Amino acid sequence: MTKPLGSFPGGLVLDGQKKRSTYDAIRKTPLSKKLILPLQQHIGAASTPIVGIGDKVLKGQKIARADGHVSVYLHAPSSGTITAIDEQPIPHPSGLSAQCITLETDGEDRWIDLADTVDFTSLSEHDIRQKIREAGIVGLGGAGFPSFIKLNPGVHHTVETLIINGVECEPYITCDDMIMRERADGILDGIEVMRYALRVNNCVIVIEDNKPEAISAMELALGRRQTKLQNTTVVVIPTRYPTGSEKQLIQVVTGKQVPSQGLPIDIGIVCHNVGTSYAIGRAITHGEPLISRIVTVTGTDVKHAGNFETLFGTPMHELLSFCDTHREPNEPFILGGPMMGYNLSGDHLPITKTANCILVGVDNAAPKTDPLPCIRCGECATACPVSLLPQQLYWYSRSKDLEKTQQYNLMDCIECGCCSYVCPSKIPLVHYFRFAKTETMNQRVETQKSDNARIRHDNRLERQEAEKKDKEKRQRQRKLALAASKAAKQKAEAEKAAANQTQSDNQEQ
Amino acid sequence: MPLSRLSSPFLSGTSRVTLHMLQLLLALVPAVIAIVYFFGPSVLITMTLAIVTALLAEALMLKLRDRPLKPFLTDGSAIVTAVLLAIALPPLAPWWLTVVGIVFAIVFAKHIYGGLGYNPFNPAMVAYVLLLISFPLEMTTWLPIAALSENPLDFSGALQAIFNGQLVSGLGFDTISGATPLDAMKTQIGLLQHPSSISQQPLFGLFAGKGWEWINIWFALGGAYLIYRRVISWHIPVALLLALISISLMTWLIAPETTASPLFHLLSGGTMLGAFFIATDPVTAATTVKGRIVFGAGVGLLTYIIRVWGGYPDGIAFAVLIMNMLVPLIDYYTQPKVYGA
Numbered sequence: 001m002t003k004p005l006g007s008f009p010g011g012l013v014l015d016g017q018k019k020r021s022t023y024d025a026i027r028k029t030p031l032s033k034k035l036i037l038p039l040q041q042h043i044g045a046a047s048t049p050i051v052g053i054g055d056k057v058l059k060g061q062k063i064a065r066a067d068g069h070v071s072v073y074l075h076a077p078s079s080g081t082i083t084a085i086d087e088q089p090i091p092h093p094s095g096l097s098a099q100c101i102t103l104e105t106d107g108e109d110r111w112i113d114l115a116d117t118v119d120f121t122s123l124s125e126h127d128i129r130q131k132i133r134e135a136g137i138v139g140l141g142g143a144g145f146p147s148f149i150k151l152n153p154g155v156h157h158t159v160e161t162l163i164i165n166g167v168e169c170e171p172y173i174t175c176d177d178m179i180m181r182e183r184a185d186g187i188l189d190g191i192e193v194m195r196y197a198l199r200v201n202n203c204v205i206v207i208e209d210n211k212p213e214a215i216s217a218m219e220l221a222l223g224r225r226q227t228k229l230q231n232t233t234v235v236v237i238p239t240r241y242p243t244g245s246e247k248q249l250i251q252v253v254t255g256k257q258v259p260s261q262g263l264p265i266d267i268g269i270v271c272h273n274v275g276t277s278y279a280i281g282r283a284i285t286h287g288e289p290l291i292s293r294i295v296t297v298t299g300t301d302v303k304h305a306g307n308f309e310t311l312f313g314t315p316m317h318e319l320l321s322f323c324d325t326h327r328e329p330n331e332p333f334i335l336g337g338p339m340m341g342y343n344l345s346g347d348h349l350p351i352t353k354t355a356n357c358i359l360v361g362v363d364n365a366a367p368k369t370d371p372l373p374c375i376r377c378g379e380c381a382t383a384c385p386v387s388l389l390p391q392q393l394y395w396y397s398r399s400k401d402l403e404k405t406q407q408y409n410l411m412d413c414i415e416c417g418c419c420s421y422v423c424p425s426k427i428p429l430v431h432y433f434r435f436a437k438t439e440t441m442n443q444r445v446e447t448q449k450s451d452n453a454r455i456r457h458d459n460r461l462e463r464q465e466a467e468k469k470d471k472e473k474r475q476r477q478r479k480l481a482l483a484a485s486k487a488a489k490q491k492a493e494a495e496k497a498a499a500n501q502t503q504s505d506n507q508e509q
Numbered sequence: 510m511p512l513s514r515l516s517s518p519f520l521s522g523t524s525r526v527t528l529h530m531l532q533l534l535l536a537l538v539p540a541v542i543a544i545v546y547f548f549g550p551s552v553l554i555t556m557t558l559a560i561v562t563a564l565l566a567e568a569l570m571l572k573l574r575d576r577p578l579k580p581f582l583t584d585g586s587a588i589v590t591a592v593l594l595a596i597a598l599p600p601l602a603p604w605w606l607t608v609v610g611i612v613f614a615i616v617f618a619k620h621i622y623g624g625l626g627y628n629p630f631n632p633a634m635v636a637y638v639l640l641l642i643s644f645p646l647e648m649t650t651w652l653p654i655a656a657l658s659e660n661p662l663d664f665s666g667a668l669q670a671i672f673n674g675q676l677v678s679g680l681g682f683d684t685i686s687g688a689t690p691l692d693a694m695k696t697q698i699g700l701l702q703h704p705s706s707i708s709q710q711p712l713f714g715l716f717a718g719k720g721w722e723w724i725n726i727w728f729a730l731g732g733a734y735l736i737y738r739r740v741i742s743w744h745i746p747v748a749l750l751l752a753l754i755s756i757s758l759m760t761w762l763i764a765p766e767t768t769a770s771p772l773f774h775l776l777s778g779g780t781m782l783g784a785f786f787i788a789t790d791p792v793t794a795a796t797t798v799k800g801r802i803v804f805g806a807g808v809g810l811l812t813y814i815i816r817v818w819g820g821y822p823d824g825i826a827f828a829v830l831i832m833n834m835l836v837p838l839i840d841y842y843t844q845p846k847v848y849g850a
Contacts, residue, residue, distance in 0.1 A: 417518030
């Protein structure tokens, strides 16, 4: 066990509410009759279906392939028949629909023949990344970024430290806690693979000190593999929100800061979540694609809170009723944690790769009253882990002064919600910042568009000008040629006439 | 559904504007008791009058501005303005002085600029300065503690004095009123008296003005409570007091025969009230950490400059208002370094 080297400003000590969902071991969610699988469950381009309606598929069979570089494969979570490939509501804050593959399960849950497992050290790093991509693995901490990309540091970077994120700083969520308690060996399998793929020697597994069971489970498992996993240690850090956020975690563990608009790899660090590590371990050492995840179902309105290994595509309401939740049909609930999750309503939304927690009812909920004006108390600035000035950003976001919001570094906001939490006027600051960020993005896109249009227009004018010149030149040349030929003709005629004259003169003579 | 329920975070801390204001009022209680002890109960009458006037003015302005009454009348900010001004006014200040001051504070210094959160200048101090400039006689008529201890003023006497302008004993104000210790120190130093002999007079106590020193100490303790409860941050009061100590110590060491001691300045006039309760008004003070230090130090220095070389005996109010003007500038140049920048 080693000590953290740094800390970050601000942050909050929150009531974790973790015990609600850690009484029971991880349970399996019953197989649903219908699984709805969005083609995009990750950051990047949506996958492309490779099955048709009516096709019979087996558990673990690929049903959609990666489209472009930033994309991954998608697999059937159970055996059955593809019944639809169409637009379905997806768990997204916008409430919009997107392309999904619907699978009616046959109840047999029959696996496809998994490839024989091989010793991964006989594979190249590239092959390992390819396998991880084909296994459909994305960051399971919540962001859903394709993991194989983060395992490719490129030729210009060397990785000094691999950080395994078992912090889980948001209240209520316990899926990482439980996977560490129960599947520490699987996580270490993944760490072995990642260390090999990244050629990195140092690895730290970071856990908050409010998870003593997870800490001892990880240390115990690590102790058994000391020869294989040298220079891998568990780092226990104080419980403070938002330490689990990648940038803050790096600051706490290493004392270094990721450059603004940069990536951890720029300072030689790669971070992966414990759940992702487990999935990578299963994929490489057992050949299993990612078809399920652990979902925490908890909240003050959930009677039997706990963690559930759930197949992707399982409708959320099945999971909720399985946990005996007091909830009206279509009453909104939170996907993710209470600080950074989002409100969803709609019973048939499916569990996706990034769905870490379903939260129904919280203590200390944000008030229903309208906010008071900002009294400039500065508590938000004190709480901000990135040292922004939220009240200035609020002021400029409200007045849509986007240029000013950029001067005050709006884009560095990680939307952790600390500012809104501490605000005595109960202003939903992050709401305004999201708005201003989106507006800024739109503006950038618009600027890009108009820039492109201008460049195209300029090019066109240039082209037209060139064509015109070319035309004129050709005309001039033609004229000249014409004139020359005319002159030559005249000359010839004159010569001819002269010759005739001479001839006739001679004749006369 | 309100915005706060539409998107994350869905949790909310316990901090509330009203709670801040209540804590602030609570922290004033010991010092107010001390004022009553030394200057009689008149401050309580002035305070009640000020609060009632402030709430009426606030309600009127909210009505005129078409704003909801309940959230803004219960936020406590008008009451805090009223209480602070009532404390700053001299005991037995005539009722109309209080009313004029409060109406000006609420209507002009606060609501004309947009109400809670939008006023660039501290309303209580704007009113105080207005009164000081317009009614210098009434604003500098302080009852000497010595006279009061011989002839204590009871509640009905104070009422009569405030509303009828008469003292029960039939004496006029001018016969028993006198200068504040700060005022006396300034004028007598001007008359080439040595500060150490000035402070031997009955107007003075152990370190500063008799009574005043204890009131200031109670204000400071109340302020410490506010810092402990995190209603205010330590930066402004500490910077203010350190600046005041530094400059007064410097001049005192250079010229002890013409300047009062740092302790005298710390415990005189409105130093502690200003440092912990006025300069820390979040709406009108600087907001960044570094900015607050600059702001506090500025108030401290200006207070001293005005007290010693300016035309008024105390300088807190002017100093706060001048620094209020500089807040946008200070905030702009003291932004913290953002992560990764």
